[in-house]
Amino acid sequence: MTEEIIIAGFGGQGVLSMGKILAYAGIMQDKEVSWLPSYGPEMRGGTSNVTVILSDERICSPYLNQFDTAIILNQQSMDKFESSVKPGGLLIYDPNGITHHPTRKDINIYQVAAADKASELGISKLFNMIVLGGFLKVKPLVTPEMLHKGLEKSLPERHHHLIPKNEEAVEIGKGLLKPYHTL
Amino acid sequence: MAKELKLMKGNQAIAEAAIRMGCDGYFGYPITPQSEVLEHLMAERPYLTTGMVVLQAESELASINMVYAGASTGKRVMTSSSSPGFSLMQEGLSYIAGAELPALCVNVVRGGPGLGTIQPSQSDYFQTTKGGGHGDYRLITLAPASVQEMYDFVELGFDLAFKYRNPAAILSDGVIGQVMEKVMVDDYKPRWTNEYIEEHCPWAATGHRAGGKSTIVTSLELEALKQEAINERIQAKYRKCEEEDARHEAIQCDDAEYLFVAYGSAARICMKAMELARAEGIKVGLVRPITLWPFPTKAVAEIGGRMKKILSVEMNAGQMIEDVKLAVNCNVPVEHYGRYGGVIPTPVEIFEALKKMVK
Secondary structure, eight states: OEEEEEEEEETTSSHHHHHHHHHHHHHHTTOEEEEEEOOSGGGSSSEEEEEEEEESSOOOOSOOSOEEEEEEOSHHHHHHHGGGEEEEEEEEEOOTTOSSOOOOSSSEEEEOOHHHHHHHHTOGGGHHHHHHHHHHHHOOOSOHHHHHHHHHHHSOGGGGGGHHHHHHHHHHHHHHOEEEEOO | OOOEEEEEEHHHHHHHHHHHHTOOEEEEOOOTTSHHHHHHHHHHOGGGTTOOEEEEOSSHHHHHHHHHHHHHTTOOEEEEEOHHHHHHTHHHHHHHHHTTOOEEEEEEEBOOSTTOOSSBOOTTHHHHHHTSSSSSOOOEEEOOOSHHHHHHHHHHHHHHHHHHTSEEEEEEEHHHHHOEEEEEEOOOOOOOOHHHHHHHOTTOOOSOOTTOOOOOOOSOOOSHHHHHHHHHHHHHHHHHHHHHOOOEEEESOTTOSEEEEOOHHHHHHHHHHHHHHHHTTOOEEEEEESEEESOOHHHHHHHHTTOSEEEEEESSSSSTHHHHHHHTTTSSOEEEEEOOTTOOOOHHHHHHHHHHHHO
16 A cells, blocks of 8 residues: 655645644554655745655655645645646545636545634634545545544644544544545 | 654754764754754754754854864764755865864755755765865765665764764755654664773874873875875775775666666655556666765676666766766666756656656
């Protein structure tokens, strides 16, 4: 099993930390992992993306241009990465702020309306975990137990009391998942 | 604490390795994409635990001269920088090589020339392997291709630097510096004691060698014949190093008809391109030089000599290709594929370049 994922959105949406939590959860599940961020001017208020790979084998390239899954959180990232999903692959996006919806017919596409839900519930900081929940609903790569351990590893101890809230957000995301185009 | 599995950036692994292997001092100045080295050291504060000195100097010039001074005393000292900053250190590295001192420097390469870009590149191959400073010297150059190797090569770099009393370099780039992967870290090893240094480093100016005559560390010798003798001694070390310490990794070369030669992050991307090529029936292997100087000439000659064609894949305009051509003595056609200025070649691009070469 190898899953090659791009997570892309605005800086501040929690793109990098979502990837980090996924990577830590992967480690807990004895997988090989790779987490490669875009860095530099892109990170300062602009777009931000991270390539995360989970695999049962030695990971070749941490840098990729084709992905099994794209998790897209803004229009710029949709424009950039919709075409990078492998045929038969998966695209998950938050429709908030998306004016040009994806048009590919050879991939599975799902929506997670995480931004609206997060603001409705007043948990905007957990936005990324809602999105992650949507992804894990389609591809349960890591078990809830390993996700818990991953959160413990990736969050500093002073934030550990927030882990249950993160897990709740993941569950909310699972419930929000809506098919947009499936094969 | 025993061995431990961590998820770390390549840059953090450099810093963590330095603390755990018993490094005595780090002197550096921040620059993207390697700032996490100094950041991690400052966060870990090893000066409170192992006693390792961590100092943000006022410039790269100051950093490398602090390393020069520390190395003169037999301490295991290091610095890190990225391309423009590493250029500023070349004079110091020449002096350290001239004074025959061990030290470790890390260059997490970004695209140049000039201030260039902060994105990854391998355009400092010539500078690092051919000597960026003046005089007949070489840097023992290690090229990590994973976060684990970033970690492992800190101790290896110091070992080689002390074996040959010559500066060693870790030549990395923004991909390996910024990526997070699993890394198995070692237990903490104690720093060398003064007694150990006095016993094992008779050349070191420790300031308290009982009853002995004073030790002078210098790269200056005005008398030409004596300077020539120093050069001969240095060159003899380099021949020994070429003989004993050239390293490489060969992947799927046994049945290969074509060969990639690539190091560091480019080698990782080539591994993915190999998957794509083999799926289409193109038998391609990879030789990954682990030491760039000494270059694994024998391995490239032996393995490359069996191939129809060789593709040197580099994130530059074609630098290592010269060493590949020399290794196979131009008996096998060698071509270059590269992107530069901070652009990373994709696995598909490399695969396409291979297909074009095979045709």
